[in-house]
Amino acid sequence: MTGSVSSPIPARQPQYGDKPPEITRKITACAACRKQKVKCFMGRDGQPPCTRCKKRGLPCAVNKSLQMILESDADWKSSVERKIRTLESGLARVANHLSLDDVFDDVDEADDEPMELPPPAASDGVSPQVEKHTPHNFEIVMDPNSGPAAIPGSVVSPVILPGLDQRMEQDIIHRKVVTIDEARNYLNVYQNRLDHFLYRILGDRRSLEQVRKSPLLLAAVCAVGALHTADSPHFETCYQEFVSIAAAQTFSRRNTVDDIRGLCIAAFWLSGISWTCVAAAVRISTEIGLHRSIYKALAGERNHYLRTRLYYLVYVCDHHFSVAYGRPPMTRQDDAVRASMPFLESDFADEDDSRLVSQVQFWNTGSKIYETFGIDVEKPLNLSMIEPLRRLSIDLDGIRADWTEKFTANKFVGNYPRKGVGLHYHFMRLYLHSMAFRGIGKPGFRSPDVALDIDELANSALLSATAILRAVVMDEEIQSYLNGLPTYFDLMLAFAVVFVLKVSTKYASSVRIDTSEIRSLVADLVTVLKGVTSSMHPRHLLVSVTHGAETLLDKCSGIDLGMPSNAQVTMSQPTFDQSLYDVSNEWNGASFDNFFMGEFDFLSNQENLNGFLPDSQYQQM
Structure with missing residues (x-):
């Protein structure tokens, strides 16, 4: 099977004879003016309300002609067919990758007729698209570097099918919530001051382009930056955008360490959703194995050093909003926490890491207080x-x-x-x-x-x-x-x-x-x-x-x-x-x-x- 297939939907032929009917006279006057048989002067760009209806406070609407209806219907169907062909091409690549030769074999001749689909629902322009979630397929993994004492769950791995990346649609700059200059200003507010109160959640200094790789991180930085800018008009909208993006990624299989950073930033400064963000950060950090990076971090691998310090940040964040509120902490004293002092002997460790480890020790004692006294x-x-x-x-x-x-x-x-x-x-x-x-x-x-x-x-x-x-x-x-x-x-x-x-x-x-x-x-x-x-x-x-x-x-x-x-x-x-x-x-x-x-x-x-x-x-x- 090749990587592409011909579309089961033929190129659309005119459905009204050899060509659509031509109606040369298009309606341009509103219904109220037509009823009174007077000249209708539309507003800017030829859009209602007209001058007469606006002056009299009348409802102003232009009835669609048959020509307008037919043109709108044809445009919509062309758009749908283009999307279906794109979808088929993507499915063909997936089928080729998984050797599913018969993926299109059950399309019979009757399916070659043009598809009648309902019109698309109007978008509210606020909520980002949610990644489609389907049940996992799993495969058995034989790791030659793993011995018989391996963690039981490591022998199976989920098969994640390639999917459309929704991150561009979630980007609040792309969605025109904030401009590039406004986002850069909020990043400077956060990165030049706030980030240093929490031992540099972002880590090394970053450009806006690097932060934008995670729409969740970008929204969190902008919301927190706007909250700490007295005259900022963007806090409410950036806050709501962050909540929408976080909700859309709840069941995502493609979360990254930058997504964890975004959740931590929101948890530390946006009190109303702190506990929800902490819970998500803990789940994702353990899901991608941040707590296991301590061993390679101690061996001198920089990437695992960065992952371990992020896990310590998640640990501190979790305890801020669990122990202090009488909730059992979700992160406990595991190997990574017990090795916090040896972690400071790394060649990469600096004073911010020492400050972070001091917090780990404070909250380790806090956990003991909670466990001792209930x-x-x-x-x-x-x-x-x-x-x-x-x-x-x-x-x-x-x-x-x-x-x-x-x-x-x-x-x-x-x-x-x-x-x-x-x-x-x-x-x-x-x-x-x-x-x-x-x-x-x-x-x-x-x-x-x-x-x-x-x-x-x-x-x-x-x-x-x-x-x-x-x-x-x-x-x-x-x-x-x-x-x-x-x-x-x-x-x-x-x-x-x-x-x-x-x-x-x-x-x-x-x-x-x-x-x-x-x-x-x-x-x-x-x-x-x-x-x-x-x-x-x-x-x-x-x-x-x-x-x-x-x-x-x-x-x-x-x-x-x-x-x-x-x-x-x-x-x-x-x-x-x-x-x-x-x-x-x-x-x-x-x-x-x-x-x-x-x-x-x-x-x-x-x-x-x-x-x-x-x-x-x-x-x-």
Whole structure:
């Protein structure tokens, strides 16, 4: 069989005799003018509405003549036949590749008639085409380099048929969502600043042409770049395009490492879809074997070095949005994670890799915290939990001591590499020590055998929370980072505000705290955040965090101290809708249960102040 076959559809012959009927008089006047028998002057380019209908506010439409109908029908059929011939040519090449000689043998003579197909549906011009997905065929693989101890699934491989590449149709520059110059500006915003907060997800510096090889990566970079450009009009459209492209590639068999990079970028900065993007990134990275590249990376192969560092980025991203939200992480301590320190001995490793590995170690400890203490926020700590908690706290101290002095100033993000270690340390320490408040108001809370330990841990949690707030209030360089740091920082800043206000109003009798100093600190923080967010894009998450913190502080002013009998806690996260980045409207109880935020409500209305007010005051309202 040759690589091409003759089309079963013959060249189209005229269907109206020897030639289509000629109707020399074409209708150019609209129906309203024809009815009144007056001259019809059409608008620009001869298109309705005409001058008379526009002036009188009348509906204006030109009835199609028979000639126009016939011409439209002929043009459509010619287009369909061209597409069918192209499809047949492609199928012939596939059949030839798979030695399917009889692929067209069952086309009988009756099929030689012109095909009657329904008219094509109108495209909305928004959603990219979805790759057609068909069931896999599999073949047995005999790998001469593989021994009997090979992974069982490695002996079969899916047969992926060649298909049309939809990537050009998904490209947001090709679709005229943004121009080349606009996309290049957003790439510069991302690549010259944001990428250096996350240890260079893009890796080596890239041109726009290189980024465009993955439409998903291009859309993510443009959406995040637009979010961090205050006057950008493209954030909403780039965001929606990214969501459409990501949805279209859900079942794709042709995902690349650049697609993983695009999903990570979206997860770190687009909070409403972070968890969905993380899940897809983890699935694809394990599907293409990033976690197995560590062995060849340690042997000095640069390509596998790049794949391994991308896997570490996926690991960190996964833990940002799993451990902190009380979800089991999808990536665990496997060989790649255990070999993170030897990875730094590679000839290719630099300071960004050291920063990345420090995060891997922080979140490895975070996973241990999650696995040790679980998510039951109603269960008070008992004596058997105290020593594991102290050991994990010592681990955090060691990580901070090991890494703080190793980092120098970065030409893109200043002293963030060093200061970021301190912020992450206090985030994780607050997460760990806030467990001292688990089960507060329940039987067994602060039992005599753990009372002193609970008090110590509670005060340690408060110290870390206030350290976070003071770092933002007092350090102008950290303030300059806020319009660029990933949303995890906004989340932890919000948690620190909730924590100190909750403790200072409701649990002041349990810890040593100067309530007036705490409220003054939060007031200073709100002032700083209002100044910082005044030049941010209105959809930035920190804009809503600022508004919510200010509202919460106002609700707490003038509250006397007291100790209620219980505490019911919830907090909500942004959802994928119009209010995606307006979480201040969500801090009122319509929320999700966050396990380590379990005793703290981010409230913004009077009805839910019972979370902060003592029982006696609440009854008087």
